[in-house]
Amino acid sequence: MIKQMQKRTLETRARLMAVATQLVAQNGYAALRTEEVVQGAGVAKGTFFSHFKDKDALMDLLIGAGIDRHLDDMAQATPPATVEELVALHRPLLRFMTQERYVFDVILRLSGAAAVEEIGAIATTFGRYIDLTAAWFRRGGFRRDIPAELLAEGMQAFLTQVMALNFCALHDDQKMEARLEVYFQAWLCPKV
């Protein structure tokens, strides 16, 4: 049966993922070594790369899952009516994405799919983010002279900007959120 072979494959992959998740929980993302993962899973180095294109592909899944959890929470919450609420809703996501410089780098690198066919986990979450925030804007309460999708894309741009600036000097959550609020205000509620 083909099922059998697939089963072995899936088991190995699940084992690799489980070990990787465990190691990340222990030592963080940047410290993850493929060598440790394969040792923990009891397979050879090459097996790792027959399951994942490269280390980034694994990170894409791990970090993408993390982002997804936060988007779930955001989708669950009541839609924000003010910029303050909007910023507050972003806090956990922001914290997750900037927990390590390495994590942010990976997100930046993988936030756009390399090709149309193979859209990665992180790139998918960015699409989700656009959909989610666009839905908020369609409910009204913010500027209406441009499409909600465009508003959402701008959010993404400013989110990235704020996180990038955050790594410039000293890591300071307070500053990050303050800056985000300024950007969001200017983008979502222009007073011309």
Next chain:
Amino acid sequence: MIKQMQKRTLETRARLMAVATQLVAQNGYAALRTEEVVQGAGVAKGTFFSHFKDKDALMDLLIGAGIDRHLDDMAQATPPATVEELVALHRPLLRFMTQERYVFDVILRLSGAAAVEEIGAIATTFGRYIDLTAAWFRRGGFRRDIPAELLAEGMQAFLTQVMALNFCALHDDQKMEARLEVYFQAWLCPKV
């Protein structure tokens, strides 16, 4: 004399830079190998790393110089009065920054200084970009409800966004500029 020692140091560094520049002109940024650079300069591997913290530090200088050349041109040009002119002014810079995926990655990684003390070449050019565009906005012609500096920072955010999206699917300058115009219009000339 202390001068003598400094001279040797400067000569070696200049030789490394010259060889690196030459190699990049030949094969592009991503293909540069430190091994080739030191061989071309006639020094040992370790010498490279006593002159540059890491490979990124060299790239910072090379790419930073490239960006600076384009900023020189932009500063020379007559200040843009419309969004179309603004986008047109960005064309060469945009082309340079997206000539290689690797170049864009390096720019993203180094656009924020890691620490306050050591602001790199690329990070400096981003400061220059803010100053330049802020000066344009202070002349008027665009929205005035927020500080020119903030407007400029938004430009940077959208510029990054457009370049990132550019690497998502097929590389297409036309689309990149079109998208940039939409963003700039919405950011600089809100019609609320």
Next chain:
DNA sequence: ACATTAAATTGACTGCGGTCATTTTAATAT
């Protein structure tokens, strides 16, 4: 049972960035 075949796994090997104890160079003191 046995042969065939395709997928899954293996691990020695490569490429390349980066390190560091050691050696060389050259400026200054005696």
Next chain:
DNA sequence: ATATTAAAATGACCGCAGTCAATTTAATGT
């Protein structure tokens, strides 16, 4: 001239991601 000393240069070495020809596993045909 010679000793001293600090900077500069050296290159063997390391860590780690990623490769690939060879081997094992397991499903299918006869």
